Amino acid sequence: MKSIPEMPQLHEPWYKYGVAFLCFEILIAVSVCAYSLFMTFHGLGGFPGKH
Amino acid sequence: MKTQKVEQLIIATVGFFWCFLMWFSTAAFSPSIAAHYHLSIKALGLLASSAIWMAPIGRIVAGWASDRFGAPRTFAAVLAVCGLVSVASAYTTDYTLLFAERIIVAVAGVSFVVGIQHVAQWFEDHEIGTAEGLYAGTGNVGAGAGALVLPRIFGTDYHAAFLWLGAIAVLLAAWYLVRGRAAKTAARREVARCRSNVRGTVFVWSRYIAIALMLAYAMSFGLEIAMNAWLPGYFSRGFHAAILALGFTSVAGLQIAAGTFAAVQSFTASLLRPFAGFMSDLFQRRGWTPLPFIAKSLPYAPRLHWLGIALILITLGTAGLAAAGLSGSLHLSVAVLVALGVFISFGTGGTFALVPLLFPDRPGTAAGFIGGVSTAAGIIYPLFFAGGPNIHTGYFTVAVYMFLPFVLFYFWAARHERHPEEHGLLPISLAAENA
Numbered sequence: 001m002k003s004i005p006e007m008p009q010l011h012e013p014w015y016k017y018g019v020a021f022l023c024f025e026i027l028i029a030v031s032v033c034a035y036s037l038f039m040t041f042h043g044l045g046g047f048p049g050k051h
Numbered sequence: 052m053k054t055q056k057v058e059q060l061i062i063a064t065v066g067f068f069w070c071f072l073m074w075f076s077t078a079a080f081s082p083s084i085a086a087h088y089h090l091s092i093k094a095l096g097l098l099a100s101s102a103i104w105m106a107p108i109g110r111i112v113a114g115w116a117s118d119r120f121g122a123p124r125t126f127a128a129v130l131a132v133c134g135l136v137s138v139a140s141a142y143t144t145d146y147t148l149l150f151a152e153r154i155i156v157a158v159a160g161v162s163f164v165v166g167i168q169h170v171a172q173w174f175e176d177h178e179i180g181t182a183e184g185l186y187a188g189t190g191n192v193g194a195g196a197g198a199l200v201l202p203r204i205f206g207t208d209y210h211a212a213f214l215w216l217g218a219i220a221v222l223l224a225a226w227y228l229v230r231g232r233a234a235k236t237a238a239r240r241e242v243a244r245c246r247s248n249v250r251g252t253v254f255v256w257s258r259y260i261a262i263a264l265m266l267a268y269a270m271s272f273g274l275e276i277a278m279n280a281w282l283p284g285y286f287s288r289g290f291h292a293a294i295l296a297l298g299f300t301s302v303a304g305l306q307i308a309a310g311t312f313a314a315v316q317s318f319t320a321s322l323l324r325p326f327a328g329f330m331s332d333l334f335q336r337r338g339w340t341p342l343p344f345i346a347k348s349l350p351y352a353p354r355l356h357w358l359g360i361a362l363i364l365i366t367l368g369t370a371g372l373a374a375a376g377l378s379g380s381l382h383l384s385v386a387v388l389v390a391l392g393v394f395i396s397f398g399t400g401g402t403f404a405l406v407p408l409l410f411p412d413r414p415g416t417a418a419g420f421i422g423g424v425s426t427a428a429g430i431i432y433p434l435f436f437a438g439g440p441n442i443h444t445g446y447f448t449v450a451v452y453m454f455l456p457f458v459l460f461y462f463w464a465a466r467h468e469r470h471p472e473e474h475g476l477l478p479i480s481l482a483a484e485n486a
Contacts, residue, residue, distance in 0.1 A: 011178060014057045018181050022325040025188065029322035032199070033389045036315045039308070040382045043297025 056173040059232060060182060063166040064189045066126050066227050070159035071193030072201075073133055073216050077102055077153045078280045079197040080209035082287070082306040087207075088146045098150065099280040100433060102157045106276075106426035109161035114168065114419015118247035121240065122169030122415075123231025126162055127224040133159040134220025141214035156213075159220075160276075164422045166190065168415035171407040172234035172243065177332070180354070180404030184328020187403060188321050188396070194279045195317030198310040207303055246413050255410055255417050257477040263464035264402055264409070265421045266457040267358060270365050271398025273428030274449075275320045281433045282313030282388075286381075289442045293381040312385050319392030320399065327400025331357045345465045351408045355465045358405065361397030362458045368394045370450040376443030409472055428453075 077084070078099055085095050116125045133156050140152035166186055174182040205212040234240035255261050286309040287294065299308040334353035342359045346352050368391035375387040402421065410417035435453075436445035467474055 015178055015181065018185055018325075019329065021185065021189075022181070022329055025192075025322040026326055029319045032195075032318040033315050036311050037382065037385055037389075039297070039311055040293075040385050043294075043299060043308070 056182075056235065058230065059173050060170060060186060062227055062231050063122070063126070063169045064186050066130060066223055067162055067166045067186065067190030068193040068196075069216075069220055069223050070130065070133065070162035071190055072197050073137055073156055073193075073220060074102060074160040075194040075197040075279050076137075076201060076209075076212060076216055077157070078283065079201045079310060080205075080207075080212065081283065082302055082309075083202075083207040083209050084149075086302050090146075095284065096433070096437065098153075099284065100430055101150065101154050102280055103160070103276060103426055103429040104154060105158045106160045106429070107423050109158055110164045110423025110426060111419045113161040114164040114415040114417070114423060115247055115252065116415075117165045117168040117419075118243045118413065118415030121233030121244075122165050122172070123227055123233055126165045126169070126231065127228040129159060129162045129165065130220045130224035130227060134217040134224065137213050137217030137220065139217075141210045141212075141217065156217075160426070161423075163187065163190070164415065164418040167403060167406070167418040167422065168243070169231070169233070171411075171414040171418075172239055176408060177335075179407050180328035180331035180335070180400070181325060182328070183403045183407070184325035184331075184400045187399065188324030188326075188328070191275075191321035191324060191399075192318065194276070195314045195321055198279070198283065198317060199314040202303070202306050202310055207306075242412050243414060247416060251413050252416050252420075253477065254475075255413055255420050258472050258475040259464040260409060260467075260471040260474070261417065261420060263461045264358075264406060265425050267362055267398060267461055268402045268421050269425035269428035270362055270454055270457050271320075271395045271402060272422070273425045274365065274369070274432060275317070275392075275395050275399065276426060276429040277432035277436075278313070278316050280429070281436055282316060283309040285309075285436070285442060286312045289376060290381045290384070312381075312388070315385060316388050316392040316395070319389055320395040323393055323396035324400040327357075327361070327397045328404050330397070331401050331404035342462075344462045346468045346471065348468050349471070351405060354401065354405050354408070358398065358401035359458075359461065359465070361394060361401045362454075362461055364394035365391070365398050366450050366454040366458060369446050369454060373443050373445070373447035373450070376446070377441075 081095060081098055084098065113125060136152050136155045140149055140156060143149045143152060167183060170182050170186045171179065201212050287305050294305060294308045297308065299305050331354045334357040335351065339353050340347040340356045342356045345355050345359050371387045372384065372391055375383040406417050406421055407414050432449055435449050439445040439448060465471060
């Protein structure tokens, strides 16, 4: 992999909050996937698929 | 009025989220609508595909309109019209009229390119990947939220859902109109407005790199929206016995189970899209250019390489979904779908981290072409999915006969080391005359 020297970019303050929100969204995605996979095994028998 | 770019990003993102929620709310209630009106399988397929009919032409027009009239006016008009028709559809009892009204509500899907143009007019080159990713990714969640949340809140009462979705859309239209500002500077706004003409449109449409990005977006976002409409039906039919065995025996239960499994694709594709934009920014900062053939010295070459990697992964993931389905394992299919959703997010985030950089003077027109024409793929893929010898093999057909040629074309179009936008079906003089 070619790697040219990193060019430092000064980010404005919003950027770190943007990245934090991005991580929060990844967490939601992982949770939804885990829940869906859990449901493929347990269906109605497991929380919170029970209704 | 004082404003700043983060407020504009929030307005665009909330408006887009709601538009996507409205766009795919019909699909979320398709089992209920089918049961209420006794629809056949073909009629159900028609209802699912109708959500995308307006997107290709509508997005092209919306992209041009956002350059011409500014994103706030264009977005507010989309929200208001779709919201009012959604309210009307809540009181409709005739299926033909409901079908027509839901096609008009599906115009909400054109809002994507308006917001892309809006964000591009406010953010700088080095942060555009993350900014567009946050906008598009968070907004796209509306589709997954529709499949996952709406049936749980409203049960089978789609009339109430359509009423609430429409009423809130009208309120959001007013907010967008009052607080939205078209561009960071008057000069930037003026450049976009002046170049929104037929010559500029023909110039963008005829560039090989624009066509390659359009196909890349057809592979990623086109596949995402096709899956949004297709997957609930795929799971309820392709894994009917497995879902029954899990205890979901009623129409409402089947709808919840199929919608939950389908939602993994939409949620991962949407929520990881900002991460894909961030990765595009990271490739750019580190100067990573690992792929052969693709240009290595362009100012944005690392972003081209990141998108190339995403397209290869999408092709492999789509073929993998066919293999998982043929194995008969619901667990494996959902797991592969998670991976495919992640790869799709890489493609969508990677594409729109590039578009504003390649066509900085025509962001709306470029977004309209790339984000608009590509959605036609969302109509075509389900035809292949449903047309195979069984319900699982269509994914493999799409991967081999459509995605593979698209990837090869992308590599070919992205090979130029200088100004790839100068190469196209028509001469570069189009741009000069238009400047």
